[in-house]
Amino acid sequence: MSYENTHNDHRVPTIAVVGGGYGGITTAKALDDVANIVLVDPQDSFVHNVAALRGVVDPSWAERIFLPYDRLLRHGRVVHDRAAHVDSGGVTLGSGERVAADYIVLATGSNYPFPAKVDAEESTTGIAMFHTMHKELAGAERVLLLGAGPVGLELAGEIKAVWPHKAVTIVDPASDVVAGRFPDNFRAEVRRQVDALGIELLLDTPLRAQPSSAPGESAPFTVTTQEGREITADIWFRCFGVEPVSDYLAAELAGARTADGHIEVDAELRLSGARNVFAIGDVTAIPEPKMAKQAGDHAEVVAANIKALVSGDGELTSYEPGPDGIALPLGPKGGVSFSWDYAPETGMLDAETTAQVKGEGLMLDTFAELLGRA
Structure with a gap:
């Protein structure tokens, strides 16, 4: 060595x-x-969490997002x-x-919360978790997502891309989608695309209690909003926390x-x-x-x-946070992004550009190359 x-x-x-x-x-x-x-x-493998939500709707992706560490370092060691x-x-x-x-x-x-992140130490266990959740989701007709942030929105888009007929409802007590320092036109475009996909978006809508079933478990339930509206679904996911x-x-x-x-x-x-x-x-x-x-x-x-x-040479570098930016795919072909670096006039990137940046390949190749798996 x-x-x-x-x-x-x-x-x-x-x-x-x-x-x-x-x-x-x-x-x-x-x-x-x-x-x-x-x-x-x-964990025995790096988990490409950027693509985790696609692993729920497409089991082939569940196999691809676990990248072993064994080719990352030429000299150093990895301790599990x-x-x-x-x-x-x-x-x-x-x-x-x-x-x-x-x-x-x-x-x-x-x-x-799974499936946005995986806490299984063995990749085989993690893959099995995705396959189980896919089976549960495939058999459900009505889906409830708690949280209108990036995870809830992206998961809704993934579900609709594979199963357009499923009823998907997103509930959040917040007054708008996606927290962060983003302009109104960005959020308006997100809401427009969500509506075009047939996703019901209920904002300013706290629930009296979370569903009685476990997240990702296919079992019909009914929840009630603070205002008394009942929402019935077959499966739910916690997209916050x-x-x-x-x-x-x-x-x-x-x-x-x-x-x-x-x-x-x-x-x-x-x-x-x-x-x-x-x-x-x-x-x-x-x-x-x-x-x-x-x-x-x-x-x-x-x-x-x-x-x-x-x-012992050179000055230390300071980190300077840039303006908030986000690439938010809504399925492989949809979504909206915001970045002053890539769109200096408006900050907005359309669905086609979002798909090229993140939606289609979910940046897997970049990290597979870093880990020597390309």
């Missing part, structure tokens, strides 16, 4: 990357040639375990093993954890008072969309900063 030695004390530093999601794999790959990388993640405690000196794993590290990158992301994963922070790092579980970072993406510990992606408290693109942008900044620290 060989490494490019740029450390000024002639010792190859060890970098523990905790979390093998979008930010974690990008950081680990970028630093593999300058340090001893230890990537820690309990959970981080039980992380302090500035290293990572204590659930097994009790201690990974001492010169630098630590926290990329543990967030939990979210993101939870950052940061309960492993220990000792001097624990103070960086906010009340809601996010991690506070400075402009260089370091935890306050910890010059060698960085955090990236969904787990950070940075007020911006929690998406794969932002995690990748964070990873680039952190990789550059660690390289500068290892070599």
